[in-house]
Amino acid sequence: MSQNIINEIYFFGCCVLTGIAVISMYDVLRIFRRVVKHGVFAVGIEDFIYWVGSSFFVFHIIYIRNDGIIRGFAILAIILGMLIYNVTISHVLVKYISMVINKIIDIVTAPIKWILKKCSKILKKCYKTVKIMLTKQKKESR
Structure with missing residues (x-):
């Protein structure tokens, strides 16, 4: 096999991995949203920042690996990587990782909530x- 074909296959693989990286970073954002509740405005800002960062990342990979030449099969490979990841493990990872993080937060915050509840009763x-005492003092001073 010629070196050019090997380089193209390598570039295709890099683009597939780039697609997987881009969508997995969005999964990190999805997990964060399941752990910390967000409003519509915050979600919009987060999505904007994510997509700007992702576009810089994809451009950087294409620039480094293919001298900035955007080719149709590179975009197709990125989309393919995103689809493979999204169809296979994305939903399972988001569901279970966010569930584990929420359980950890519940375990860590339970003693704090108990202490705050007791302090609130004392206060x-x-x-x-x-x-x-102030009411009695006012009555006595009259």
């Missing part, structure tokens, strides 16, 4: 006591 009792 409420202190507030009531101070309020009663």
